[in-house]
Amino acid sequence: MSGQGRRAVSVLSGFLGSGKTTLLRAYLQRRAADDIVVIINEWGAVGVDHHLVRTATEQSVLLQGGCVCCARREDLVRTLRELLDLEQGGKLPPIRQVVIETSGLADPVPVLFTLATDPVLRHHFAVASVVVTLDAVHAGDLIDRQPEVGKQIVAADRVVITKPDLSSAGRVAALTARVRQLNPAARIGVSCLGEGAEALDLPDEAEPARAWTIDPPPAVPHPDVHSATLGFSAPLDWPSFSVWLGMLLEAHGPQMLRIKGLLDIGEAGPVVLNTAQHTVHPPEHLAAWPGGNWEPYLVFITRGIDPARIARSLEAFQCAGGRRGLRATRIDQAFGERS
Amino acid sequence: MCVLCAQMLNEIHWSERQLRPEWITGGAGEATRRRERRARIAVIGAVLRHYGLEIADDWSATNYLLGDRKGNRQVLAGLGELWPAAGRMAGRVLDPLDEALLDRLAAAPESAG
Numbered sequence: 001m002s003g004q005g006r007r008a009v010s011v012l013s014g015f016l017g018s019g020k021t022t023l024l025r026a027y028l029q030r031r032a033a034d035d036i037v038v039i040i041n042e043w044g045a046v047g048v049d050h051h052l053v054r055t056a057t058e059q060s061v062l063l064q065g066g067c068v069c070c071a072r073r074e075d076l077v078r079t080l081r082e083l084l085d086l087e088q089g090g091k092l093p094p095i096r097q098v099v100i101e102t103s104g105l106a107d108p109v110p111v112l113f114t115l116a117t118d119p120v121l122r123h124h125f126a127v128a129s130v131v132v133t134l135d136a137v138h139a140g141d142l143i144d145r146q147p148e149v150g151k152q153i154v155a156a157d158r159v160v161i162t163k164p165d166l167s168s169a170g171r172v173a174a175l176t177a178r179v180r181q182l183n184p185a186a187r188i189g190v191s192c193l194g195e196g197a198e199a200l201d202l203p204d205e206a207e208p209a210r211a212w213t214i215d216p217p218p219a220v221p222h223p224d225v226h227s228a229t230l231g232f233s234a235p236l237d238w239p240s241f242s243v244w245l246g247m248l249l250e251a252h253g254p255q256m257l258r259i260k261g262l263l264d265i266g267e268a269g270p271v272v273l274n275t276a277q278h279t280v281h282p283p284e285h286l287a288a289w290p291g292g293n294w295e296p297y298l299v300f301i302t303r304g305i306d307p308a309r310i311a312r313s314l315e316a317f318q319c320a321g322g323r324r325g326l327r328a329t330r331i332d333q334a335f336g337e338r339s
Numbered sequence: 340m341c342v343l344c345a346q347m348l349n350e351i352h353w354s355e356r357q358l359r360p361e362w363i364t365g366g367a368g369e370a371t372r373r374r375e376r377r378a379r380i381a382v383i384g385a386v387l388r389h390y391g392l393e394i395a396d397d398w399s400a401t402n403y404l405l406g407d408r409k410g411n412r413q414v415l416a417g418l419g420e421l422w423p424a425a426g427r428m429a430g431r432v433l434d435p436l437d438e439a440l441l442d443r444l445a446a447a448p449e450s451a452g
Binding site for chain 1: 352353354375378379381382383385386418421422423426432433434435436440441442444445447
């Protein structure tokens with residue numbers, strides 16, 4: 001998603017001690033690149049040997065009337081604008097990627113909100129992926145005890161399960177299933193001593209939708225978090241869709257944990273959509289469909305909202321936009337769940 | 340600020356951005372923008388009617404005019420302001436999952452723009 005000449009931002013998150021710094025260090029050693037800048041919270045600065053490291057004290061400002069995800073990370077605004085000045089003044093080489101390592105307790109969504117809404121930054125930086133590390137030894141318990149961990153998993157594009165050598169194959173499999181319950185759209189990998197550092201690689205620009213692979217839903221769904229993948233019987237009407245999504249996020253933003261999609265709007269290429277709670281990454285139009293056998297889809301991860309209601313609502317708005325008869329059906333499970 | 344019409348252009352809502360910025364330099368941007376804007380307003384109008392509200396474009400196709408049947412009017416700079424303002428004017432949350440609204444939308448194809 002680092003389109004239109006903007007610098008790619010990878011957000012690296014994960015609970016305290018889950019192996020974020022090990023993964024980052026391995027990535028920087030492997031890449032040995034001058035075009036990567038690292039922004040680390042003040043507690044994580046020790047242990048990363050890279051010449052372009054900035055530390056930032058996490059400072060969130062809750063916007064008036066906003067919910068928790070609508071917090072602006074002032075520290076990031078300041079640091080990223082400073083980097084931009086240095087680069088444009090010739091004091092830094094051209095930046096290809098910025099890796100932001102959050103503190104273990106941070107919710108990644110305010111980072112995404114800040115990058116999507118800041119009037120300067122949004123023209124110069126684009127979120128490429130959110131990578132979350134999970135410790136195979138403790139994460140199973142932490143998901144239940146620490147709400148931050150669940151938020152980080154839901155916000156993730158890629159989840160890296162670390163320290164499998166200190167755990168067992170059974171626990172890693174169980175943790176993978178828990179992650180799949182919370183976020184069926186995330187790619188899950190296992191890393192030992194930083195060997196899975198390719199999770200921080202930028203999505204292949206020649207095939208950007210590869211990162212959008214959707215796995216089947218878990219056999220045992222989460223009691224409160226619902227996920228569903230919708231397919232469509234016809235191309236979507238984009239104006240109706242955007243009105244619908246804007247209204248849905250206004251009314252139910254905090255419950256709409258993630259929405260990701262590759263949408264057919266009747267043109268040569270698809271529209272790539274990615275939201276996290278209220279935060280909408282500006283949708284991108286691809287010139288052509290990626291190679292392979294791709295079908296349009298829309299994934300929802302919601303808290304406490306039945307996906308069937310969302311599908312019905314989407315259909316009604318499409319009808320109002322002139323796409324009468326368009327059907328949105330679940331493609332991640334057998335028919336019959338929807339009435 | 341627009342140098343031609345002196346309109347203050349603030350935040351552009353994600354749904355109002357051009358999906359293909361190259362069209363702007365190609366000269367097709369304004370026609371596409373107006374067409375998509377008309378289509379959006381038609382759908383928004385169909386939704387707002389359910390709540391006794393209405394929406395119209397302004398002369399420059401930049402602002403939106405939100406109103407109700409009592410004659411209240413509000414100028415909105417962009418779609419980011421629409422749903423909170425409409426909720427205040429209607430006196431209730433506007434919910435796209437509201438079954439009564441959905442029945443009305445599904446039964447009224449003539450509202451398509």
